[in-house]
Amino acid sequence: SVSITNAQTLATGTYTVTATNSATGCTAAATTTATVNPLPIPTISGSPFTVCYGNTVTLNAGSWSAYSWNNSGGTNETVSVTSTGTETYTVTVTNTNGCASITSQSVTINALPTPTISGSPFTVCYGHTVILDAGSWSSYSWNNSGGTNETVSVSSIGAETYSVTVINSNGCASATSQFVTINTLPVAAASVTTPIVCNGGIGIVTVTAT
Numbered sequence: 001s002v003s004i005t006n007a008q009t010l011a012t013g014t015y016t017v018t019a020t021n022s023a024t025g026c027t028a029a030a031t032t033t034a035t036v037n038p039l040p041i042p043t044i045s046g047s048p049f050t051v052c053y054g055n056t057v058t059l060n061a062g063s064w065s066a067y068s069w070n071n072s073g074g075t076n077e078t079v080s081v082t083s084t085g086t087e088t089y090t091v092t093v094t095n096t097n098g099c100a101s102i103t104s105q106s107v108t109i110n111a112l113p114t115p116t117i118s119g120s121p122f123t124v125c126y127g128h129t130v131i132l133d134a135g136s137w138s139s140y141s142w143n144n145s146g147g148t149n150e151t152v153s154v155s156s157i158g159a160e161t162y163s164v165t166v167i168n169s170n171g172c173a174s175a176t177s178q179f180v181t182i183n184t185l186p187v188a189a190a191s192v193t194t195p196i197v198c199n200g201g202i203g204i205v206t207v208t209a210t
Helices: none
Strands: 013-020 027-033 051-053 057-058 066-069 078-081 085-094 098-108 122-125 132-133 139-142 152-154 159-166 171-185 190-192 205-209
Touching: 057 098, 078 085, 122 159, 132 171
Parallel strands: 051 098, 122 171
Antiparallel strands: 013 027, 057 078, 066 085, 085 098, 132 152, 139 159, 159 171, 190 205
8 A cells, every 4th residue: 555644745636656566567556636725824913912901902813714712712703802911812713624723912901000199288378389299100291280290389379170191101091180279368457446545555456367
């Protein structure tokens, strides 16, 4: 008998083998047809593969007969990724001939920053300054002052909410806010009802504050 042990080197076609009897010199031929089906060549689309939390990366393995995703156990053409972290997603696809191939794609979902504003007390009297500090991040944008620094100073009379948007080293953004009140100072006035008195006399002084 004759066998072909490495079919990967074959092309689809008709193959003939001739056998010769070494003792008699007689020969015989046999013909067969071999079909070598191509493997699928899958690619995963869905760029960008690095996003901030709150966005979804949808991985698409293309159009094939069957799918098997290693991470989710999914058997569909697409899988959706929403959890923070970095992970490699691998899919095995099968074409109409039953041949299979594997491909993979790394996906990163970056966490959002979690800013807080320090600077208490946030309610003071005029003449004091409240310095709002948004913490250590890559960049800042304060809505009220248009400031782009980590801190802003508040000294004007009134009550206002100060909001800041911060961006971390991964380019992800979050916002937070703080209410600040600068109170006006009281106004004091004094008047003397009896401006001139003798030593030992009694004068009247009236003090009012507003």
